[in-house]
Amino acid sequence: MQPTSANFIANARDAIADDNLQLAIARVGENFGAKRQQAVDKLPEFDALCGRAVEIKDDVLAHLDYYLEVYERAVTASGGHVHWCATVEEACETVLRLCRSVDAKTVTKGKSMIGEEMEINPYLERHGIEPIETDLGEYIIQLAGEPPSHIIAPAVHKTKEQVTDLFHEHHRKFGKTERLTEGEDLVAEARELLRGKYLAADVGITGANFLIAETGSSIIVTNEGNGDLTQMLPKMHIVLASLEKVVPTLEDAATLLRLLARSASGQEMSSYTTLSTGPRRADDPDGPGEYHVVLLDNGRSELLGGEFQDILRCIRCGACYNHCPVYTSVGGHAYGWVYGGPMGAVLTPALIGLAEARHLPSATPFCGRCEEVCPMQIPLPKMMRHWREQSFQRRLTPGRERLAVALWAWFARRPALYHLGARFAIGWLFRRARGRGHMRKVPFMRGWTLTRDLPAPEGGTFQQQWRRRKRA
Amino acid sequence: MSNKTQGGRATILGWIRGSLDRGELSAEQRAAIDSRLANPRRNLIPARAQVDHAAQVELFLEYLGAANGTFTRVAAEADAPKALSEYLSSQNLPQRVAMAPDAWLQGLPWEKGAPLLERRAGPARPEDQVGVTGALAGIAETGTLMLVSGPDSPSTLTMLPETHVVVLRASQIIGAMEDGWDALRKREGQGKMPRTAIFITGPSRTGDIEMHMYLGAHGPRRLHVIFIDES
Numbered sequence A: 001m002q003p004t005s006a007n008f009i010a011n012a013r014d015a016i017a018d019d020n021l022q023l024a025i026a027r028v029g030e031n032f033g034a035k036r037q038q039a040v041d042k043l044p045e046f047d048a049l050c051g052r053a054v055e056i057k058d059d060v061l062a063h064l065d066y067y068l069e070v071y072e073r074a075v076t077a078s079g080g081h082v083h084w085c086a087t088v089e090e091a092c093e094t095v096l097r098l099c100r101s102v103d104a105k106t107v108t109k110g111k112s113m114i115g116e117e118m119e120i121n122p123y124l125e126r127h128g129i130e131p132i133e134t135d136l137g138e139y140i141i142q143l144a145g146e147p148p149s150h151i152i153a154p155a156v157h158k159t160k161e162q163v164t165d166l167f168h169e170h171h172r173k174f175g176k177t178e179r180l181t182e183g184e185d186l187v188a189e190a191r192e193l194l195r196g197k198y199l200a201a202d203v204g205i206t207g208a209n210f211l212i213a214e215t216g217s218s219i220i221v222t223n224e225g226n227g228d229l230t231q232m233l234p235k236m237h238i239v240l241a242s243l244e245k246v247v248p249t250l251e252d253a254a255t256l257l258r259l260l261a262r263s264a265s266g267q268e269m270s271s272y273t274t275l276s277t278g279p280r281r282a283d284d285p286d287g288p289g290e291y292h293v294v295l296l297d298n299g300r301s302e303l304l305g306g307e308f309q310d311i312l313r314c315i316r317c318g319a320c321y322n323h324c325p326v327y328t329s330v331g332g333h334a335y336g337w338v339y340g341g342p343m344g345a346v347l348t349p350a351l352i353g354l355a356e357a358r359h360l361p362s363a364t365p366f367c368g369r370c371e372e373v374c375p376m377q378i379p380l381p382k383m384m385r386h387w388r389e390q391s392f393q394r395r396l397t398p399g400r401e402r403l404a405v406a407l408w409a410w411f412a413r414r415p416a417l418y419h420l421g422a423r424f425a426i427g428w429l430f431r432r433a434r435g436r437g438h439m440r441k442v443p444f445m446r447g448w449t450l451t452r453d454l455p456a457p458e459g460g461t462f463q464q465q466w467r468r469r470k471r472a
Numbered sequence B: 001m002s003n004k005t006q007g008g009r010a011t012i013l014g015w016i017r018g019s020l021d022r023g024e025l026s027a028e029q030r031a032a033i034d035s036r037l038a039n040p041r042r043n044l045i046p047a048r049a050q051v052d053h054a055a056q057v058e059l060f061l062e063y064l065g066a067a068n069g070t071f072t073r074v075a076a077e078a079d080a081p082k083a084l085s086e087y088l089s090s091q092n093l094p095q096r097v098a099m100a101p102d103a104w105l106q107g108l109p110w111e112k113g114a115p116l117l118e119r120r121a122g123p124a125r126p127e128d129q130v131g132v133t134g135a136l137a138g139i140a141e142t143g144t145l146m147l148v149s150g151p152d153s154p155s156t157l158t159m160l161p162e163t164h165v166v167v168l169r170a171s172q173i174i175g176a177m178e179d180g181w182d183a184l185r186k187r188e189g190q191g192k193m194p195r196t197a198i199f200i201t202g203p204s205r206t207g208d209i210e211m212h213m214y215l216g217a218h219g220p221r222r223l224h225v226i227f228i229d230e231s
């Protein structure tokens, strides 16, 4: 998708004014947040598992080249193929070539964030192949022509009425003219229509939550079973995965799986955790005849060895989204690209460039909730700070902000002057409030006072109060 | 295609090594990783999975229920056909099933216990309403069924029909997923896997409309286990 991250501030303002959206994202925080806590409370070993999971991924990242080579050997040994793609362009071309090799007209798709990065759907459409999203949430937003707004609940911003309208409009061509308003019926209609699509598709494309070096398997985790139908019915199964998804052994995958569903939705396990290894065997009665893994880098290898390496531990559980006061105020679309929430605020600048995404790492109150709930213990706030520093150093921060920071730095290095200035400012603000305790307007602070009042300072500067209390 | 893939591999591996500020791993480092992969070690297994077998059985059934799965518990193998037939009636389902061509499953006394039941052996067809399979194991820790694909176990049976019935013996209950890996390695050999290994925890569901949970999104609407206590 064409990034609109540069418009984050305007996007966010629109999002806050959208009542439907506000209702929807409030549900995310309440629902996933509470359920996650219950699931974590039920597993006393949760923190210890997180610690072990971090070690597993750190080992993988430190030796990623070798683990990937071993992984590829295992895939090849089980009759599958790995296609190494440095860029999204290469990955798209590879998928197209594979689809054409079996003369594909339609492909069904399980949920894949790498597919979103690649913009594979419009790409296939441009080349005469119809892609059909099968995850209900992805299907809904495909009909709406929108990107996902949450990593595990892509259509969470849509109300039931909006789904009713979308189905009514788009299902007419299949002879479904009744306007369905019950959730139950909407789910059933999508199920029925997509059944036909699975059976007719020539190729099934899924993502991967993990790749296993030991066995050459890919793992998908779903609740609907759409990923399974997508990969078992067509002739060819294509897996889209980025290279940091590899883990050493089946046991290591088990450890990470214990964290994934609990952190994501508060389930003990999602309904389906499926390992796929190679194509169907000679004596298998069903399954795909070909198995291909499109292994995408798209800038990730550059993050190794640097201050952003730890973000590659991410297992895309979405817990940081659900607990982020910014995400739960503005929703996913405001972030303007594939990933949102604190994870997106760190990853997006790395993948599409800081110039485009420089607002994202600034959209944080540094409350630290994301890091607390992250099962992979990724220091998200620290990384956002790194991006802000880089943005300043690379002069991406606009002149006015730079001037303000420079001015502050000049004063901060001159303590006497700083105290004098602070005392003057406090006195001035106090008089301006005229005893009301708050003020509606302050020069240069329109952005702040437009939506709220500024409380008037009371009782002198911090240093004055400090001295007073020390004396007392 | 292979040329480009080769080029892609060399480029990406080069980038990875460049970022990590090193060349290829030394022979010793590679050997250490090879040995880690050849001798997979368990990480932490939650205490709740490490209880005696009777407690594992109860845990399995409890978590199966918590995930919206249902079960009928019978004393002996010979009771399983009747239990299936009764379950189908209770759900207003026809006495017609697609069944895995698994020797043990097919060998149960179907004619005797469920004389009206029509069985077809083989992968699922779109019109099948009920799929009946065995399983490799039932995992106590989370109430999860582990199934692997193979000639006697088509994967479509688990996903295409609206109702999936699994016939499981108490002796197949294991503590954790890791016990499942051990069983699989014993069957297939180290480092080898069947095409599909699926872990099923309850029926298919979606929360994609206003975060309300609806069962039967794409896979089965019902997951029922016929649980045989005798081993």
Ligand code: SF4
Pocket: A263, A313, A314, A315, A316, A317, A318, A319, A320, A321, A343, A370, A373, A374, A375, A376, A377, A378
């Ligand atoms: S950063 Fe952590 S919490 Fe956020 S999606 Fe990734 S693993 Fe989950």
